[in-house]
Amino acid sequence: MRTAYRVEDVRAAERALMARVPEGALMQRAAAGLAAACGQLLGKVYGARVALLVGSGDNGGDALYAGARLARRGAGVTAVLLSPERVHGGGVAALRGAGGRVVDGSGDLPGAGGAVLRADLVVDGIVGIGGKGGLRPGAAELARAAEESGALVVAVDLPSGVDADTGEVRGAAVRADATVTFGAYKPGLLVDPAREYAGALRLVDIGLGGELSAYAPAVEAPQYADVARLLPVPGGESDKYRRGVLGVVAGSARYPGAAVLAVAGALRGGAGAVRYVGPAADAVIARFPEALVSAGPVPKAGRVQAWVVGPGLGDGHGDAGERLRDVVAADVPVLIDADGLRLADASAVRKRGAPTLLTPHAGEAAALLGVERAEVEASRLDAVRELAGRYAATVLLKGSTTLVAGADGGVVRVNPTGTAWLATAGSGDVLSGLAGALLAAGLGARDAGAVGAFLHGLAGRLAAEGAPVGAQDVAEALPAAWRDVRRG
Ligand SMILES: NC(=O)C1=CN([C@@H]2O[C@H](COP(=O)(O)OP(=O)(O)OC[C@H]3O[C@@H](n4cnc5c(N)ncnc54)[C@H](O)[C@@H]3O)[C@@H](O)[C@H]2O)[C@@H](O)CC1
Numbered sequence: 001m002r003t004a005y006r007v008e009d010v011r012a013a014e015r016a017l018m019a020r021v022p023e024g025a026l027m028q029r030a031a032a033g034l035a036a037a038c039g040q041l042l043g044k045v046y047g048a049r050v051a052l053l054v055g056s057g058d059n060g061g062d063a064l065y066a067g068a069r070l071a072r073r074g075a076g077v078t079a080v081l082l083s084p085e086r087v088h089g090g091g092v093a094a095l096r097g098a099g100g101r102v103v104d105g106s107g108d109l110p111g112a113g114g115a116v117l118r119a120d121l122v123v124d125g126i127v128g129i130g131g132k133g134g135l136r137p138g139a140a141e142l143a144r145a146a147e148e149s150g151a152l153v154v155a156v157d158l159p160s161g162v163d164a165d166t167g168e169v170r171g172a173a174v175r176a177d178a179t180v181t182f183g184a185y186k187p188g189l190l191v192d193p194a195r196e197y198a199g200a201l202r203l204v205d206i207g208l209g210g211e212l213s214a215y216a217p218a219v220e221a222p223q224y225a226d227v228a229r230l231l232p233v234p235g236g237e238s239d240k241y242r243r244g245v246l247g248v249v250a251g252s253a254r255y256p257g258a259a260v261l262a263v264a265g266a267l268r269g270g271a272g273a274v275r276y277v278g279p280a281a282d283a284v285i286a287r288f289p290e291a292l293v294s295a296g297p298v299p300k301a302g303r304v305q306a307w308v309v310g311p312g313l314g315d316g317h318g319d320a321g322e323r324l325r326d327v328v329a330a331d332v333p334v335l336i337d338a339d340g341l342r343l344a345d346a347s348a349v350r351k352r353g354a355p356t357l358l359t360p361h362a363g364e365a366a367a368l369l370g371v372e373r374a375e376v377e378a379s380r381l382d383a384v385r386e387l388a389g390r391y392a393a394t395v396l397l398k399g400s401t402t403l404v405a406g407a408d409g410g411v412v413r414v415n416p417t418g419t420a421w422l423a424t425a426g427s428g429d430v431l432s433g434l435a436g437a438l439l440a441a442g443l444g445a446r447d448a449g450a451v452g453a454f455l456h457g458l459a460g461r462l463a464a465e466g467a468p469v470g471a472q473d474v475a476e477a478l479p480a481a482w483r484d485v486r487r488g
């Protein structure tokens, strides 16, 4: 797992560690790691032009000490001080001692903008975990100049202007090509929209690990090995029932395709068998002769280990409402998606005894929360936690950096494999079948959601390879995604 910790926990761990090491040691470790990363990005340090954007706190201190190291290796380093009256004095002295220049960046001064525009590398040391809100106007202008200059932009600890704990970007922020972060990842580095501002991530070990073990991460991103451990691979004793039978209630006369895609996700995602119940049985059987189909009702469908309900149900008229109620009342794990989210009775969902996994996209989440879609997209971590609490369910919030939160308020999983190529009609239906198959195989709701999102994202990437794909292509690529994960 790639783990990210809250700022208050990082600070507490840093305090504990600082009490045991010589003063300034942590900043020197940070600066050494930062300078090394900058050197690698530049390729050749000697003769490179480096501009440091330096704020009033220790984030600026890191930038100054790293700048001093680069200057000693022959780079031409200019520090632009955003608040010259409040700056890390030791860092300025070190930079000057190494032959670096220092200019006033607090006003509309040509020296500051010029240094940025001429730079090969801009180091963003404006603010780190002490930042509040977006960049102030002067800093925002320099950040814009850095973006326009074509220079490589490296953020120190996190891109200035983004919220470290929430991943929110409420004002101007630095767009970095890479972020060198210290001690631990911060949630905002893994969760959009802030993640997009961070670029490639690099973690510098400053010795914080032991101290951090006293705290639980706020966010974790599963990696290949984590997912490989959870994949339900059949063994010698397996039969189709033990692998997991998934019931699917999806599709309608108007939207038969949603049923086909959910069944596709389930069968390619490892279900031992799929029982489809609903009006799209003909379409399902035509595409997947291996599916077991019936028109209903749900209680007569036969035994299943989990249900998926919702994709393409339409307005819930006719028998659809009854099928939905029957599934919500079932005592096996249930995944509710799409129209099912809108139509399900919230109190019936909350009262369920067996695990429940809700899989809204931002628009559906916004409707359930009674807020605007843009608010969910701006504040994804808050939204997913809030929904999980309200519904006493595990919630998978789809979109860029898909999140999975449990009702217990614990660590939120963030999916690292997503790709915007997945933003294509019906790909969510495939995910519902896939995650449903994982529930049927016996994974808990949080694991089923996280593993499902991981495989789905990987399948999207493998199918797309940089070109458009349809939802069926994503389903067809699921076995390749499985193989990829098992190979590690
Ligand atoms: N505490 C430690 O042990 C270590 C801290 N390190 C660095 O220290 C940083 C945290 O330092 P600080 O606590 O001094 O905080 P920061 O340097 O992140 O920023 C705090 C300063 O920025 C100002 N500020 C806040 N929001 C602003 C905004 N939107 N625009 C402009 N100015 C703003 C504040 O008034 C304050 O003076 C970390 O991010 C990391 O880079 C590293 O040196 C590693 C060790």
Ligand SMILES: Nc1ncnc2c1ncn2[C@@H]1O[C@H](COP(=O)(O)OP(=O)(O)O)[C@@H](O)[C@H]1O
Pocket: 338, 361, 397, 398, 399, 400, 401, 402, 418, 419, 420, 421, 422, 423, 424, 425, 426, 427, 428, 429, 430, 431, 456
């Ligand atoms: N910008 C994006 N980056 C990564 N993944 C995305 C993005 N936009 C959408 N997706 C993914 O695409 C899928 C779309 O699902 P959904 O919105 O339910 O579509 P549909 O209802 O058409 O199936 C989800 O898995 C979602 O996470």
Ligand SMILES: [K+]
Pocket: 059, 124, 125, 126, 127, 128, 155, 156, 157, 158, 159, 160
């Ligand atoms: K920064």
